[in-house]
Amino acid sequence: MKNAHKKVGKQTVKLDNPPKIICTTSIVGPKEGDGPLKDYFDIILSDDTNGMETFEKAETSMMYTAIKETIEKAGLKEEDIDYLFAGDLLNQLASSSFAARDINIPFVGLYGACSTMAESIGLASLIMDGGYAENVVAATSSHFSAAERQFRFPLEYGSQRSELAQWTVTGAGAMLLSHSGNKPAVTYVTTGLVKDYGIKDASNMGAAMAPAAVDTIYRHFQDTGRAPEDYDIIATGDLGLVGKEITSKLLLEYGYDISNVYVDCGSVIYDNERQKTNSGASGCGCSAVVTCGYFYKKMLKGEIKRLLLVSTGALMSTTTSLQGESIPGIAHAVAIEYDDKLPCDSN
Structure with a gap:
């Protein structure tokens, strides 16, 4: 186990060269933009279709925009990014995959259900700490209406919601990790x-x-x-x-x-x-x-x-x-x- 010197305990890795989160972008739907954290989001959509024909296409557009905006904030180009780690809730990672097809970055699709953001940050950090990348984007998205249609009932069905139920966030978040800069x-x-x-x-x-x-x-x-x-x-x-x-x-x-x-x-x-x-x-x-x-x-x-x-x-x-x-x-x-x-x- 000498080669696993970065492993501490059973399930944790301590990063010798901690990557910095140099830029982020957060995009949310109207309901999220009307909530307590509205002042902290970068982009608030005026409608949850974002001008698209379907909710699924709207989610893809959010993911795409979050990734592109984050790279531009850093003053970088797509060719400067070594990997894109991204995931969502839809079958075959539809939102992430369809966003990635229009972005010229090597893509790793991830599915951890709602754990995917920490999963993408963690894997991006590990690959960077290992010296395999200089700049990596980690991103995740979900959409209320798309998730309802896939996992529960289409909205048109008008089903009643349990008091224990939760409301799937319409939003996408992306962050750019790099080795340079004084950032978290x-x-x-x-x-x-x-x-x-x-x-x-x-x-x-x-x-x-x-x-x-x-x-x-x-x-x-x-x-x-x-x-x-x-x-x-x-x-x-x-x-x-x-x-x-x-x-x-x-x-x-x-x-x-x-x-x-x-x-x-x-x-x-x-x-x-x-x-x-x-x-x-x-x-x-x-x-x-x-x-x-x-x-x-x-x-x-x-x-x-x-x-x-x-x-x-x-x-x-x-x-x-x-x-x-x-x-x-x-x-x-x-x-x-x-x-x-x-x-x-x-x-």
């Missing part, structure tokens, strides 16, 4: 295990994903020797109000009280009561836009120094649900750190 750096990557505690209710994804979030956070602490107080923010991806409560309680049983620093992206992107989003938000675009928008800009201002992003995913499909299968969960974590004592230039 990815320092640790903790890869999660699939956890399944027998939840079969597709409306209760927070409960299905919470055990995976707990396991990954616990493993990160065990592997690194860190504790909740070492972070300004510990953010799960989209557990919503139900999953967030479960996660807090289960981690207490392991001896970790994260209540003072714990935020769930799915619990803060909407005003749940005013916007009638039940338990909160879901979708891999959720942690993508909250991280690329809200958290990243807070870090640049020096208001957040250490962030542990734990994107969470429900590894279900319509086929497995119809076959009576339970919902496996996964969570991946990346530690992002920024020294605000150094000169800071804006995104």
